[in-house]
Amino acid sequence: MPSTPADPHNFKRRGVLFVLSSPSGAGKSTIARLLLADEPELDMSVSATTRPIRAGEVAGRDYHFVDIEEFRRMVAEDEFLEWAHVFGHRYGTPRAQVEAMLAAGKDVLFDIDWQGAQQLFQIAGGDVVRVFIFPPSMEELRSRLSKRATDVPEVIDARMARAANEVSHWDGYDYVLVNDDVERCFAGVKTILAAERLKRSRQTGLIGFIRKLTR
Numbered sequence: 277m278p279s280t281p282a283d284p285h286n287f288k289r290r291g292v293l294f295v296l297s298s299p300s301g302a303g304k305s306t307i308a309r310l311l312l313a314d315e316p317e318l319d320m321s322v323s324a325t326t327r328p329i330r331a332g333e334v335a336g337r338d339y340h341f342v343d344i345e346e347f348r349r350m351v352a353e354d355e356f357l358e359w360a361h362v363f364g365h366r367y368g369t370p371r372a373q374v375e376a377m378l379a380a381g382k383d384v385l386f387d388i389d390w391q392g393a394q395q396l397f398q399i400a401g402g403d404v405v406r407v408f409i410f411p412p413s414m415e416e417l418r419s420r421l422s423k424r425a426t427d428v429p430e431v432i433d434a435r436m437a438r439a440a441n442e443v444s445h446w447d448g449y450d451y452v453l454v455n456d457d458v459e460r461c462f463a464g465v466k467t468i469l470a471a472e473r474l475k476r477s478r479q480t481g482l483i484g485f486i487r488k489l490t491r
């Protein structure tokens with residue numbers, strides 16, 4: 277990995293599996309977009325889902341849109357790192373792309389819910405960093421969902437009904453942030469990623485450096 281101002285010595289290290297979760301509408305896609313544009317060493321895991329494509333979404337970029345038979349086949353053939361039922365549809369993280377990104381020396385960003393974060397942590401423990409984003413209030417959450425204008429009112433009601441349940445899983449995360457101001461929240465997420473990249477336990481290349489240092 278090339279060195280960055282926050283990681284000047286560029287020791288070889290294990291990739292970070294960086295999970296962003298929030299109730300729908302709190303702003304995790306916004307933060308994820310900013311992060312991907314700003315962090316060349318970070319790649320997005322594109323999930324597979326059985327939910328219908330929304331206006332503005334691009335197949336293969338936002339999700340791999342698959343039918344229920346294909347999703348079941350992928351589950352049966354153990355092609356998912358994790359998968360879950362969300363909002364009456366199924367969502368899963370294809371294993372192969374994550375492995376390819378890590379092998380290419382990238383960190384991987386996941387926009388998955390608490391069930392996914394839990395499963396990923398169970399599999400990959402120390403490599404996983406879990407960040408939960410709160411909305412400043414439930415009123416503001418509803419307002420953002422309405423302004424986003426991608427869902428009909430019944431779907432917004434369903435997302436609001438689920439939001440309290442999502443929030444109740446906050447204690448399964450390593451970091452929590454409030455997205456009242458996008459720039460401030462983004463700065464917080466970048467700080468977390470920078471610090472996690474510097475963790476001793478990830479820096480497998482440190483050993484060679486220390487041998488030379490103490491020889």
Ligand code: ADP
Nearest residue numbers: 300301302303304305306420424455456457458
């Ligand atoms: P999520 O991915 O969590 O469902 P989005 O990133 O799509 O949420 O954000 C939902 C809506 O709220 C979008 O229209 C987005 O532009 C807006 N938004 C995100 N963060 C903020 C913020 N801090 N203040 C105001 N609006 C925001």
Ligand code: 5GP
Nearest residue numbers: 323359360362367368369387388389391392
């Ligand atoms: P949406 O339909 O709004 O794109 O996503 C709904 C929810 O599903 C979000 O909370 C999102 O984080 C979650 N999600 C998306 N992909 C996955 C996945 O692969 N696994 C899990 N567990 N959740 C996912």
